[in-house]
Amino acid sequence: MNLWTIVLVASLGVFAVKLVGYLVPASILATPRPTRIANLLTVAMLAALVAVQTLGAGESIVLDARIPAVVLAAGLFALRVPYILVVLVAGVVAALLRNFGLMA
């Protein structure tokens, strides 16, 4: 599987899911349970992605400058600081900590 195949198949998968709702009668799936599962899937996988992106390095756990950056980002999001500012701050904090040799 090369990068292009991954990009195209993944795109097709996401589009197919969007299209299904316009092709089937709403009564089939628009009940609380499938809706709840779809919403919780989003939450579970985003949370797992936060964990993996913050702590993972290939197949090992690495504690480094990402941790203070992510904690700071969460605090800034809670204060409703605009998104682009928060991710910039997170990147700059991690880069500074590494540049001055304070953290890996």
Next chain:
Amino acid sequence: MALSLETKNALRAGIAVGTATAAYGFSFGALSVAAGLSVWQTCVLSLFMFSGGSQFAVVGILASGGVSAGPAAIATSTFLGLRNGIYSLRMAPLLRGGWLTRIAAAQLTIDESTAVALNQKALHAQRVGFWATGIAVYVGWNLTTLLGALVGNLLGDVSKLGLDAVAAAAFVGLLWPRLRQLQASVVAGVAAVIATILIPLSPPGIPVLAAAVVAVIVGLTNWFHRPDAINQPDDSTDPGDVMGMHLSEGKQ
């Protein structure tokens, strides 16, 4: 043609949300080229996949696992996109039309367009809200994706010093507005713990997929649901808070 006040408001909301989400596109473009995708591949993701969470997931998993994590990246982005299918079920009765309309509507069915549409009362304003938001986000997202990819390419190694933290913070930003209910917060916490435990035990991409089991179990059993919650119920089809608008505040 004179527009009613409600239609004008829907149009304005759509453009405001589109402008706000454009910032996301820039960070996606930069992260995508840093993960090893070409500028073209990055743009194709925004043009065809067009769902922020799924796009960030593909890029994040490929960044950590490379091409061999491809199947996990495809599965994760599709699972993350399932909520869009629920939105399209909700939007379908409002957007009747032929094949072309349905295909265009499907592609534009995302958190933002659904949220703006469902925030309007009159049917006409709902339609205007959906299309205006969908088109504004589509145009802005794709333009800023290209810009972010080009700037990311230019910066090269300089930006990589903190880019992994940017990726992690980007996912925090996508997750944050979804944590207003106890049930969602519990699922997020358990999913993060399971994924962390699995990092050293499984190939890249698998920890995130495995965390989906938590959502399925809690979704089926409806554990941790508080029926007396002041906010919308957990099983609502309303996307709630999205970038650039705070629906829950507006409704109170």
